[in-house]
Amino acid sequence: MDHSQQQSKLTASIIGASGYSGAELTGILMKHPYISLGKLYAHTQAGRHFSELYPAIGCDRVFQSWEGDADSDICFLALPHGEALQIVPGLIAAGKKVIDLSGDFRLKNITEHEKFYGGSKESGAFLQYGMPELFREAISSSTAISNPGCYATSIILGLAPLFRSGIEELKVESVNVTAVSGISGAGRSAKTELSFSEMSGNVRAYKIGCHQHTPEIMQTLGSSALNPAFGFVFTPMIAPYVRGIYSVMNVQLRNPVSKESIGEFYHDFYATAPFVRLRDTVTEVRHVAHTNFCDISLTWQNDRSLVIVTAIDNLVKGAAGQAVQNMNLMLGIDETTGLL
Amino acid sequence: MDHSQQQSKLTASIIGASGYSGAELTGILMKHPYISLGKLYAHTQAGRHFSELYPAIGCDRVFQSWEGDADSDICFLALPHGEALQIVPGLIAAGKKVIDLSGDFRLKNITEHEKFYGGSKESGAFLQYGMPELFREAISSSTAISNPGCYATSIILGLAPLFRSGIEELKVESVNVTAVSGISGAGRSAKTELSFSEMSGNVRAYKIGCHQHTPEIMQTLGSSALNPAFGFVFTPMIAPYVRGIYSVMNVQLRNPVSKESIGEFYHDFYATAPFVRLRDTVTEVRHVAHTNFCDISLTWQNDRSLVIVTAIDNLVKGAAGQAVQNMNLMLGIDETTGLL
């Protein structure tokens, strides 16, 4: 993007701007050098000022009801699952670049979608999966993107080097994942079970073995969720903090591999990924909070077993930050623009 | 109470047992040596097990809808404001001992009640104010008690020695109170503003100068809230913790008093109060959490100005614990029974 383009910024609107991901996106786009923040759509909050809900972000825009968008070049959707299915086709037809943060367009397999999300969707309701570290070129040439789920981002980035290399030596027998999410992952709706009084001092697992990010993870790792090619058990939990996902992955390999070769392999795999940091010491959630980084640490157990730990900020790399990273690729500008 | 009485325990039921105060009361009464826990009434939770909501308390009772109570000797009411007004008269008429934890029967002055609570009430809807440290004898001879508010307890206990002594030297010119409550004080209902994600890392004041505990405090200190005899400004706040109220009271005296005489006077005033602890160092919330203690620290500023700090657990001394303390007095047993 040259200087003249910079002078005529593109306009980006957000549909579903009042939730935590939408608000995070607002804050990032406000500071993005090549973007002019367009309209903020939020059905239930229409008429209220953004700054009433999120005064720290310092945006005075008024939320509007969605009735179609004429002005924006780029549309981000951060809606409850099911709603984007209705809206995205029209936006694409109108020539806009689209980045959908919901699960609506993530799964190719309709049966899996219906099983894990409950609602139905038409065959073909699938968009390019927006994980830049794996699909940089395909994203760059796409006009519409399905942004990954937060757990999925933290788990896939930890496992992708093993699964997407094609190296026989690295074949995986089983993965057991236990991941802890901050409470912002449950969204902004009012629920007793998410109140400070109930969650302070608490930890709880939920949706053990049936979380809706499972098929998205399996699909990206090259397997079916309904008929898995390797053992995969995923236990999500929430703990009393706001931001961040911390995933602990116990990986059992089919063949013995040396510690050194695995470490080298991960470094090579992510050599050109600006937001993946391979850490020598075990990472922590606070190391990535409020950033777009995904930290990865590998701990060797024996020649066929290792523990992979990843940390991301669920609202940034797990949602709004990755969405902007995708947008940057789609616009042909540096992947890190507005994200460092 | 002699041994024979102990063998035939009295039955105590709780009307409104599913909120935080009701649950705390359940836990205390379960362990009380002279009480048999009766029915647990909770309208919206009827049919559910107490242990579903509060597994740590270990009570298997099922919540029931309130349709009058035939069996209990003692009724505790922990209902939303306004509801006890309808129920208490019938319970008294039925010969039960009654302890109401709401604000319904706290205020003598109807105008004040209507201004601060919104609803109306009949003249005479007033019960003996259940603050044992001030009204031990009157409580002992009462059959129905209005249990103090949580902020009111922490503020009145800090100020009562100055206001209820009748000593001219101790006359107060003004009091400025800033009090921090744990979030359990806002109850168990689902609200976005009470969610972990909104309150973690947050502090906020609310109802500045207009909190409904104000008239109760003024009444007990011998003044009217509508036409105050001394300056009184009360700012309540919530901060990110669950239990406890921490009140900082800036007191301006009319006349110079020595540090020693004030300290001595407080010690004398509370000499026989088992749950008031005068502390030489400034108290902390964790010092009283999960206890029925009210800690008080005095810090001298100059001969007419002092800072009084008190700490209580809002669910124990500020609600359920004080209610049981009142019950103990009404039953003629040791005030501390079941509370240490």
Added chain:
Amino acid sequence: MDHSQQQSKLTASIIGASGYSGAELTGILMKHPYISLGKLYAHTQAGRHFSELYPAIGCDRVFQSWEGDADSDICFLALPHGEALQIVPGLIAAGKKVIDLSGDFRLKNITEHEKFYGGSKESGAFLQYGMPELFREAISSSTAISNPGCYATSIILGLAPLFRSGIEELKVESVNVTAVSGISGAGRSAKTELSFSEMSGNVRAYKIGCHQHTPEIMQTLGSSALNPAFGFVFTPMIAPYVRGIYSVMNVQLRNPVSKESIGEFYHDFYATAPFVRLRDTVTEVRHVAHTNFCDISLTWQNDRSLVIVTAIDNLVKGAAGQAVQNMNLMLGIDETTGLL
């Protein structure tokens, strides 16, 4: 224990009473109907009042330096690892009942002890392992007990039915454990990495695959830690809360088993254990906080894979509560005395 014994209470002292486990023990023993609290030993805090450090517990005792103990019938030791090795033999020789909360006497295998604890110990420095649910009779006839570690308690109780039944059908191929501990587990010493500012909003794993509770778990499950009979990987983490351990165990069985038979088997195994609760829904840390319960939930994945979740309070069932449970057994009184 009959009434006459109750009148002549036994005296229990605590060596290392100023840490979190020692303080919790103090609180429990103060309320225990058959015990008179003896001396509180704490080297670095000697001369200070217990109530300065833990005002909520309401104990006015002064900490003393340890110089041998003449008066007590029962000694609890809550010392840093290595110190009990020097003291316990003398206490046993003096005819006292001993319960050691450290790791000093947990491991039979000296090589494992030296590898995981660093220091050396003599062959024979092993005491009866104090897990009442598994060794009730042996504990009852012992005069000295080694109290289990906190992680070990939560993990062993979750797995014991599979490993200690001898049923071929239940043979385990591998276990992957990820466990989250509250920060009190790290003790009371001053460290920047445990400060509120560093741990608020944070989660971090540590000692992956090399935590010192590993050999104790393996030993109790019938295996060696150095030459394990089944796959076992244990990742401990801390998250921003004070009390509780939440263990997620991914178990791979060697043979297919039905969901019903496993559930039934667990119920039978713990049928007479008053502090183990098998829960139909996934448990939470707050369900067991401040209690001696161990909650267990089983979630079926497929006929050879299940996820076992357990929750305990690390300071109660994971330390002081279990220690008193052991003492109760040693004294021949009801296991739950003073713990409900």
Added chain:
Amino acid sequence: MDHSQQQSKLTASIIGASGYSGAELTGILMKHPYISLGKLYAHTQAGRHFSELYPAIGCDRVFQSWEGDADSDICFLALPHGEALQIVPGLIAAGKKVIDLSGDFRLKNITEHEKFYGGSKESGAFLQYGMPELFREAISSSTAISNPGCYATSIILGLAPLFRSGIEELKVESVNVTAVSGISGAGRSAKTELSFSEMSGNVRAYKIGCHQHTPEIMQTLGSSALNPAFGFVFTPMIAPYVRGIYSVMNVQLRNPVSKESIGEFYHDFYATAPFVRLRDTVTEVRHVAHTNFCDISLTWQNDRSLVIVTAIDNLVKGAAGQAVQNMNLMLGIDETTGLL
């Protein structure tokens, strides 16, 4: 500053870069368009990478021991009190612009300094007080600045319009301040009393009426701390969160004033202050966290009494952000550069 200056950025070093204020400053200066981050000095951490302590900030610089600085144009000092007194004169003599975040150069009155800070200092050890909202012009023409304390910033900004207007009507009789700070205000050093286990669920006041920011507040409001011209009592507290100061100020006026005129007056006073926001509803800490804003809300009590609430982020507006705001003024660039 014109374009050519931008091309030759100025270099800013930080002396005392490993504490929370120093780290925050590092993060802000890294993104500042006109500044090149120079050396990071930190005695005890010398040799370690900044990113080991603060991985989220993404700075790879290595901490150095301070042995004089040859290269930087601007020096920020974030040292323990007393140390800057030795270093600042040399830096000024060397022609550098200096911004000191300690209390060393804040007080004109030596007696006050010695009473509140303990150590002595020479007469004349005073620098221009760096509160841009009050001293914008003086700061712009200064080469060395003393950056205000965090509590002082939140309290002075709330009160300055009343005290610095010269309007007789607004004369103040007394101010009672209760302020809650996040725990980061206590710094990064290891102390049991600041550990997560001790401060979770806790609130405590400290240094009641004797906090070292008192004389700085009084000096700026035109009074002496030792012989105050109006009643002033300040109670600082800490509560379980990391960032932010929330100050509640009870102001008693000498003369009756109308609500409208006070509100208007505050708006006029701060009309040109980009970081002061007068809020119609009561502000909250989360509204300013991670920002350089100071939010102010006024609540009328009666014609001579009002409650002023302010919120700042103690590490930003209360330290590093305000320091950069001062630097911007000293450099003649827009006050908000790098701070929005």
